[in-house]
Amino acid sequence: MAEASSSRRPRDDSSPSDDERKISEASSRRRPHYAGQRVGHSTRPSTAGSRTSRGKRASYQQPEDYGSLDEDAIPPLTKPDDWKTQHPPSLREDRTRNSRSTSKSKVRRRVSGHHGEDELAGAASPPPVPTSRDRESRRPEEPARDKDETPKTSRFLTELCTISYLIFFAILGTLARLGVQWIVFYPGTPIVTPVIWPNFGASLILGFLMEDENMFRDPSQSSRDVFLGERLRDLKPGPDLKELNKAEAAKRKKAIPLYIGLATGLCGSFTSFSSFARDAFLALSNDLPTPIDHRYTNAVPPPVSSTVSRNGGYSFEAFLHVVVATIALSLGGYIAGAQIAVFAHPIIPRIHRRFVQKFVDPAVVFLGFGCWLGAVFLAIWPPANAWRGEVVFALVFAPIGCLLRFYASLKLNSLVPSFPLGTFAVNMLGTAIEGMCYDIQHVRVGVMGRVGGGMVGCQILQGVQDGFCGCLTTISTWVAEINGLKRKHGWAYAFGSVFGGLCLMVIVMGSVRWSVGFSTPVCDTGYTSKVHG
Numbered sequence: 001m002a003e004a005s006s007s008r009r010p011r012d013d014s015s016p017s018d019d020e021r022k023i024s025e026a027s028s029r030r031r032p033h034y035a036g037q038r039v040g041h042s043t044r045p046s047t048a049g050s051r052t053s054r055g056k057r058a059s060y061q062q063p064e065d066y067g068s069l070d071e072d073a074i075p076p077l078t079k080p081d082d083w084k085t086q087h088p089p090s091l092r093e094d095r096t097r098n099s100r101s102t103s104k105s106k107v108r109r110r111v112s113g114h115h116g117e118d119e120l121a122g123a124a125s126p127p128p129v130p131t132s133r134d135r136e137s138r139r140p141e142e143p144a145r146d147k148d149e150t151p152k153t154s155r156f157l158t159e160l161c162t163i164s165y166l167i168f169f170a171i172l173g174t175l176a177r178l179g180v181q182w183i184v185f186y187p188g189t190p191i192v193t194p195v196i197w198p199n200f201g202a203s204l205i206l207g208f209l210m211e212d213e214n215m216f217r218d219p220s221q222s223s224r225d226v227f228l229g230e231r232l233r234d235l236k237p238g239p240d241l242k243e244l245n246k247a248e249a250a251k252r253k254k255a256i257p258l259y260i261g262l263a264t265g266l267c268g269s270f271t272s273f274s275s276f277a278r279d280a281f282l283a284l285s286n287d288l289p290t291p292i293d294h295r296y297t298n299a300v301p302p303p304v305s306s307t308v309s310r311n312g313g314y315s316f317e318a319f320l321h322v323v324v325a326t327i328a329l330s331l332g333g334y335i336a337g338a339q340i341a342v343f344a345h346p347i348i349p350r351i352h353r354r355f356v357q358k359f360v361d362p363a364v365v366f367l368g369f370g371c372w373l374g375a376v377f378l379a380i381w382p383p384a385n386a387w388r389g390e391v392v393f394a395l396v397f398a399p400i401g402c403l404l405r406f407y408a409s410l411k412l413n414s415l416v417p418s419f420p421l422g423t424f425a426v427n428m429l430g431t432a433i434e435g436m437c438y439d440i441q442h443v444r445v446g447v448m449g450r451v452g453g454g455m456v457g458c459q460i461l462q463g464v465q466d467g468f469c470g471c472l473t474t475i476s477t478w479v480a481e482i483n484g485l486k487r488k489h490g491w492a493y494a495f496g497s498v499f500g501g502l503c504l505m506v507i508v509m510g511s512v513r514w515s516v517g518f519s520t521p522v523c524d525t526g527y528t529s530k531v532h533g
Helices: 002-008 018-038 048-056 064-068 091-113 117-124 132-137 155-183 196-211 221-232 241-253 257-270 273-284 312-343 353-380 388-412 421-441 455-472 476-484 487-513 526-530
Strands: none
Touching: 155 196, 155 257, 155 353, 155 388, 155 455, 155 526, 196 257, 196 312, 196 476, 257 353, 257 388, 257 455, 257 476, 273 312, 273 421, 273 455, 273 487, 312 476, 312 487, 353 388, 388 421, 388 455, 421 455, 421 476, 421 487, 476 487
């Protein structure tokens, strides 16, 4: 009777039935097919509305080399508490991760393009058909493509827009740098190296752009961030969700041509490492032009090249003044720009990416190449010679230097993660070219023995210095990399750049300065023509 009653006793709910066991076995067989799509990613159910909004969202296909850009690698500000527990990610670690992801993507493309036995085996045993539950559990980053999905901008168009932005903002940055240098060079100025203020301003703008989270924010990521926050609440303490979102936003910025144009084109062309190295050498050799702020008794003003002799120790002090003031103001402006972005976060508007992609990008393609072509025509057929040597030739050579710096950074910055080789190479190359042009401009050349080769030759040399060398070299990216690297790597990178630039100037300009000497150029050389007030 006891056995009979026990056999009639209802089954416990905790023990699985045959149907449930079959379902679990089927799901376990399906799991390996979808596990590869969800490894390392947070998942949430995707709805039809989210898929529709995602299909209408404008986006760009980022070329793989864009991961080597340093203008948006590491945000400039970190929370003070992070230094007590763990160090914030450095520029080296970020570049290493980018190189690994790039190599993995290349391997995936090679494997997907290979037709061999693996594909035949995969075709012989196709994966099971996913059910509705499996479709909902797929991560939203790889949804099923809808018919009304708007395709991304192709890589060719993305690169074309990027080049157009770089050309356009290189011209604007050069004009801004020359204008600021002209304004801040006046009698009685406390700082006689006017390029220090463009370096400060561009570093401030770059710090603002890198720390800002509103202008280039993608609203579709807000729901995903909330879901990630709920998932991270029960985990052990680790990286803050805000810091993870900031790093993810910095990676998304690399695919936006407008951001690349502002950070690399405008800020990089607004600053000039070659002018900084030139002024440092001129301060060391006691040839730095300074505006005359005292009355002179003679009817004829003294020449620009005439300076009062001084002790060598004072010349070394002048060199340190230029170096320390430039680095301190540029790095301080970079951090100040990041602080301004944090302070103005609630009032910074968002730039609608779809509007930019539909209207602004095509307009800049015509504006960039059109402005460059117009500068070339003005240089060939100038309406007047007043601005030809001071501005027009600089605008002709500016986009070339900016594009060369951009592609050099793409190819070389990822080679040595702890030392940005691309930025260092363009800074040294631009410094050497700056020194050679300065030498030719201040000595007698040619059969006629004219200083600088005559008026047109002097103007072209000045355009190469202000345009090509000014846009080829950069201070804003340099201080951003110093701030993003680890402490010892940052100090080594900063010292190596300053020491390398000084050595090049001593070899190139010093050999002429201490042998034949410098003569007064025959053309206007920008702000130095205001030396007499």
